[in-house]
Amino acid sequence: MHLALFDLDHTLLPIDSDYEWGQFLCRHGIVDAEQFGRRNADFFAQYQAGTLDPVEYLEFALGTLAAIPPQQLQALREQYMEEVILPVLHPAAVRLLRQHQDKGDLTAIITATNRFVTEPIAAALGVPHLLAAEPERDASGNITGKLSGVPTSGKGKVTHLQHWLAAQNKQLADFASSHFYSDSHNDIPLLDVVTHPVATNPNAKLQQYAAAKGWPQITLFEKQ
Numbered sequence: 001m002h003l004a005l006f007d008l009d010h011t012l013l014p015i016d017s018d019y020e021w022g023q024f025l026c027r028h029g030i031v032d033a034e035q036f037g038r039r040n041a042d043f044f045a046q047y048q049a050g051t052l053d054p055v056e057y058l059e060f061a062l063g064t065l066a067a068i069p070p071q072q073l074q075a076l077r078e079q080y081m082e083e084v085i086l087p088v089l090h091p092a093a094v095r096l097l098r099q100h101q102d103k104g105d106l107t108a109i110i111t112a113t114n115r116f117v118t119e120p121i122a123a124a125l126g127v128p129h130l131l132a133a134e135p136e137r138d139a140s141g142n143i144t145g146k147l148s149g150v151p152t153s154g155k156g157k158v159t160h161l162q163h164w165l166a167a168q169n170k171q172l173a174d175f176a177s178s179h180f181y182s183d184s185h186n187d188i189p190l191l192d193v194v195t196h197p198v199a200t201n202p203n204a205k206l207q208q209y210a211a212a213k214g215w216p217q218i219t220l221f222e223k224q
Helices: 017-027 032-051 052-068 070-088 091-102 115-125 155-166 184-193 204-213
Strands: 002-006 107-114 127-137 145-150 179-181 197-198
Touching: 002 091, 017 032, 017 052, 017 070, 017 107, 017 115, 032 052, 052 107, 052 127, 052 145, 091 115, 107 115, 107 155, 115 127, 127 155, 127 204, 145 155, 155 184, 179 184, 184 204, 197 204
Parallel strands: 002 107, 002 179, 107 127, 179 197
Antiparallel strands: 127 145
16 A cells, blocks of 8 residues: 655645634724734744744634634634635645556555644545644543644654554555655655655745755645
């Protein structure tokens, strides 16, 4: 069997789904646009620079989810999918996914963004396996605002992948080949351990690293 892993934001999507979720909440008056927007933009800049504290950011994002009544939260997510995500799904990204799926590869999205935001996106892309930051939930199943486990970013992506494979009695070495597609230098720890790393719509730091390593670089679309 072969394994194909995909980052989500700016790799399969031309946008950052987490940042755009925050902007969506601002536009619809769910959060204070000035205060939230400023913090959201600061965190996004830190992510791009590679200086983001993932736990601090995730608990900011998850705390926002926890403050919204659950029924309203579900309705907002459906509206977000219709307004923001579905219009930007790109045929080139879908074709790449289908190429691997049609060959029978085990296919998964592994993203630093939380599961609440990304689960319907993975479903819309037709990818059944999602490794994402997990919100802590209370006894009623409601999001508490805390992170459960470790973030799915940096070396954490490797950790989550290992745990996911172990649950299936597998390890990375069991696969004849393993691809990982990502746009970001933040994903170098996972790119370094697969057999076929592919810099996809890469940022400048990943472009430089990939060129030094001789990795293939592809462009599916222009980022927004």
